[in-house]
Amino acid sequence: MVPVDPTKPDKLTVAFTFDANIPCWASVFLVASENAKEGCRITQSRAGRAAPRRTEHAQGLGQSFESAAEAALDVSGFSVTILHVEFSISRPTP
Secondary structure (H helix, E strand, O other): OEEOOOOOOOEEEOEEEEEEOOOEEEOOOOOEEEEHHHOOEEEEOOOOOOOOOOEEEOOEEEEEEEOOHHHOEEOOOOOHHHHOOOOOOOOOOO
16 A cells, blocks of 8 residues: 555555466455355445456566556545554465
């Protein structure tokens, strides 16, 4: 999550890099629900939010994705304590 611009630290977008073994499409849902009855279809959880931008990516290393500024998540109504989550990814040792 990165600020849309330094003067608006409460408006956040998603930015990441990834590797693609084959050409692919990417979309990011900031607030969504998964409906198991519809084949695990992901839909926006908030009415009025625009559908996520779907971007095409070629095969290759270091692909980048950044969500549109218009789709920013406004976190101004939440305290830092609620928004802060620490996690670590651990992998099993062989």
